[in-house]
Structure formats: C-alpha cells, structure tokens
Amino acid sequence: MTTVVTSPPMACLLHAEVHPMTSTCWGTTLDWYLLHDHLEQAEARDAYQAAVEREMIDRHVRQQPA
Template identity: 50%
Template sequence: MLTTPAPANTQPAMCLLHGDFHTMEQACWAATTDWYFNHQTMDEHGDRHAYLAAVERRMLDNLLETLR
C-alpha cells in the first residue's frame, strides 16, 4: 500500500529553540528566523553550518542538564 507523504510544513527540522529535531511550530520558526536575521553577514553555506552547530550545542547542553 502506498502512503501519502506528509505536507512540507509537518516535516521534522532542527530546532534551536528546543535543541531538538521535531516538527516545528510557530515559536520554533520564529527563533530560527531571528537567528538567521542576526547572522546575515555569513554566506549561504556558512550560516547553515553555524545554525546546525548552534542546535547541536543546545542539544548537548540539554543532555548535560539531564545528567546533573
């Protein structure tokens, strides 16, 4: 049986707000947009890599909090 793919807006993405990979809501997208707006001096690939690094850092920080 073939399944219908989910609409693009329900696809999980890297979320800096929560430091997680999940289906993002309005607050998540607002945090992402703010981050990109504050880092406009980077080139297209540099800002994407920096954003992913910031999300990974947030994920690690969240993990460390759960271990304390």
C-alpha cells in the first residue's frame, strides 16, 4: 500500500519537529502567527522558525538523564 503525503514536511511548533502538517499542526501555527501579527511577514517567519528550534532543543534537553 502506498501512502500519499499531500503536505511537504514543515517545521511544527506543536510537535517540535519537522513533518507533514495536519490540521491540528496548522491550527497551532495559525494561532502563533495571529499572536505575532505585529511582525513583518519575513520577521514573523524567522521568529516562528526560531520558536520551533527553541522548542526542539528544550525538549531534547528535558529528555536527557540528569
């Protein structure tokens, strides 16, 4: 059986990873952009990417043994 992916992998703040986005992922992304609507478009994209990367690092650090 072949699985068809309709969405290219994107940075997901909800899951702190890069994967094909679901509607739940897009909802989180939209909410983030609406909270940051004061930013210019390019600035908002960069800030979103930085937020995803920070969350990825934070989750990675939390998973490390003490």
